[in-house]
Amino acid sequence: MSELPPHSTSRIAVRCHGLTKTFGAGATAFQALRGVDLEVRTGELLMLVGPSGCGKTTLISIIAGVLRRDGGECTVFDQDYLSMTEQEITRFRGSHTGFVFQAFNLIPTLTASENVSAPLVINGMNRRAAVAQAREMLRRVGFDERMLESSPVDLSGGQQQRVAIARALVHQPDIIVCDEPTSALDSETGRKVMQIMRELALASNRALIVVTHDARIFDFADRIAHMEDGRITGIEIPQKNAAAS
Amino acid sequence: MYYYALKMLIGDRAKYIGIIIGLTFASLLITQQSAIFAGVMARTFSFLTDVSMPDIWVVDPQVQYIDDIKPLQATKVLQVRGVTGVEWAVPLYKGSLRARLDNGTFQTCIAIGLDDETLIGGPPRMLVGQLSDLRRSDGVIVDQAGAEGKLARRAPDGSRIPLKVGDSLELNDHRVYVVGICQVTATFQANPVIYTTYSRATTFAPQERKLLSFVIAKASAGEDTEAVCQRIQEATHLRAYTPSKFKTLTFYYYLKYTGMPINFLTAVALGFIVGITISGQTFYNFTLDNLRYFGTLKAMGTTNRTLLKMILLQALIVGAIGYGLGVGLASAWGGLLSGRTQIAFLLPWQLLLISAVAIMFICLSAAALSIRKVMKLEPAVVFRS
Ligand SMILES: Nc1ncnc2c1ncn2[C@@H]1O[C@H](COP(=O)(O)OP(=O)(O)O)[C@@H](O)[C@H]1O
Numbered sequence A: 001m002s003e004l005p006p007h008s009t010s011r012i013a014v015r016c017h018g019l020t021k022t023f024g025a026g027a028t029a030f031q032a033l034r035g036v037d038l039e040v041r042t043g044e045l046l047m048l049v050g051p052s053g054c055g056k057t058t059l060i061s062i063i064a065g066v067l068r069r070d071g072g073e074c075t076v077f078d079q080d081y082l083s084m085t086e087q088e089i090t091r092f093r094g095s096h097t098g099f100v101f102q103a104f105n106l107i108p109t110l111t112a113s114e115n116v117s118a119p120l121v122i123n124g125m126n127r128r129a130a131v132a133q134a135r136e137m138l139r140r141v142g143f144d145e146r147m148l149e150s151s152p153v154d155l156s157g158g159q160q161q162r163v164a165i166a167r168a169l170v171h172q173p174d175i176i177v178c179d180e181p182t183s184a185l186d187s188e189t190g191r192k193v194m195q196i197m198r199e200l201a202l203a204s205n206r207a208l209i210v211v212t213h214d215a216r217i218f219d220f221a222d223r224i225a226h227m228e229d230g231r232i233t234g235i236e237i238p239q240k241n242a243a244a245s
Numbered sequence B: 001m002y003y004y005a006l007k008m009l010i011g012d013r014a015k016y017i018g019i020i021i022g023l024t025f026a027s028l029l030i031t032q033q034s035a036i037f038a039g040v041m042a043r044t045f046s047f048l049t050d051v052s053m054p055d056i057w058v059v060d061p062q063v064q065y066i067d068d069i070k071p072l073q074a075t076k077v078l079q080v081r082g083v084t085g086v087e088w089a090v091p092l093y094k095g096s097l098r099a100r101l102d103n104g105t106f107q108t109c110i111a112i113g114l115d116d117e118t119l120i121g122g123p124p125r126m127l128v129g130q131l132s133d134l135r136r137s138d139g140v141i142v143d144q145a146g147a148e149g150k151l152a153r154r155a156p157d158g159s160r161i162p163l164k165v166g167d168s169l170e171l172n173d174h175r176v177y178v179v180g181i182c183q184v185t186a187t188f189q190a191n192p193v194i195y196t197t198y199s200r201a202t203t204f205a206p207q208e209r210k211l212l213s214f215v216i217a218k219a220s221a222g223e224d225t226e227a228v229c230q231r232i233q234e235a236t237h238l239r240a241y242t243p244s245k246f247k248t249l250t251f252y253y254y255l256k257y258t259g260m261p262i263n264f265l266t267a268v269a270l271g272f273i274v275g276i277t278i279s280g281q282t283f284y285n286f287t288l289d290n291l292r293y294f295g296t297l298k299a300m301g302t303t304n305r306t307l308l309k310m311i312l313l314q315a316l317i318v319g320a321i322g323y324g325l326g327v328g329l330a331s332a333w334g335g336l337l338s339g340r341t342q343i344a345f346l347l348p349w350q351l352l353l354i355s356a357v358a359i360m361f362i363c364l365s366a367a368a369l370s371i372r373k374v375m376k377l378e379p380a381v382v383f384r385s
């Protein structure tokens, strides 16, 4: 798992070229992306790092299909969102994309297993089967039986983020986007969460994009894309890959 | 997803209960007030409901409602009988009489005098005795509520002894004997009702030139009642109404000249405002509180159409519960009070439907705001904290 997967099984998941995005119009217009060139392959964990406000969230929003780009090219598994209807994009996200958020975004009135089952139910699975599968996924991220039905409000931050990872994984998406997944956690918990991510989420047919400015987890990346001022300024392969240690 | 939509709603215990209380209160207020209004309005024409045989009522053209009695000349009965298409026509007396009770006090009663020969216009239901017993000399039939209430005697210990068959009463200085007890639809004034024959009633009545209150008639089989009414009006220069027209006339009179409709509309409007402000507002706040989660569901692939159905379901569930509780409380209140008091309370299915529509309207307008908000929500917000 330490090296890049062999090219025979790895394919291009995301391809961006000259990607631009401007917020607002006229005098208050702000160009958040100024021509992003980036390729992400399946089987790799790509980290997107850079100072606050440089456009990381904007970029993964466009890649995840929750925000429309203005110009340039961007394909995700050879699909171009601009040629799809809103409904098609929503369905594409439902079956192909997993999300992990800084603030977890677990629905507080649902149990852990119900939260994890949501992507399956959204894709049309009946609730019973979905919850059973969700429970299995939760066990894999280290939940014991009595935690499966607990409410997110009774869980620690690290536990909540593990629920969120299970939720992002349960429907076997092709791409998972994570925005600052460890920022709300202490460093030890953050490393544990990243470890689970590498162990469970990384697969030869899946791409992982993790936005972070948390230098303590850089070693979990296969590649690190540095971003500044709306552009990718360089790609780096970290010296010591944590998965190898 | 619908199960999760409900769990989201019910899980927010405080808001959920708040919304339901608001809707319950609104539906209680709307249902109860309309039922009282309907009950009071039905009483205004209860006499028309009870006297069911005639299909034509002939009255003075100035009459504005059923109790607005303007006596006619006795000969008008014969005139009506002479109109083609009239099968029969009989006189009917209705007026007030003072009954002197044993203890010397007086009680105002409604006296109804029925045509001596046919006794048409009698009470809808006899409880003791028969209508034909009125033919016995000085016989009267008293309604049960009156017999057990305002006309009852007082025992030495203060308890009430109901008036019964064989007892006597004094009506305007005429001694009469109770020959039967009947049941009538509750009246507006809630005074005892005394039935007797037309000729006897007119002798009890204060001496006036004209004593005929109504001519009641029936159109011959196959005749168009409206056309017969028209002919009666031309022949007698009086006004002839079908029972439903006469009810409508009475209903609109009360609507126009009493404060009841304003009272009623105020209460219903209050129910609406309470419903919209408490429940609508709380429901919208619930949606706003959960906007982040609706956004997350949207990002994870929930379509707008599904989100719309989820919110509608949430609104309809609280609506159904609030409506059920409100209507239940209203009927319980009505049942409890109408068993013990003379309160006017009428809850026909039409009213249940009206309050259902009102509650539905409140819920759907609340849901509409929430739906708009969620439909317009950009899924990109999920990455913004
Ligand atoms: N919806 C928006 N409207 C206007 N400006 C925005 C919006 N979203 C982001 N921006 C701006 O775009 C820039 C990039 O934001 P973002 O992608 O969130 O940066 P990062 O995630 O790297 O901190 C910031 O200057 C931010 O203020």
Ligand SMILES: [Mg+2]
Pocket (backbone or CB within 6 Å): A056, A057, A058, A179
């Ligand atoms: Mg960001």
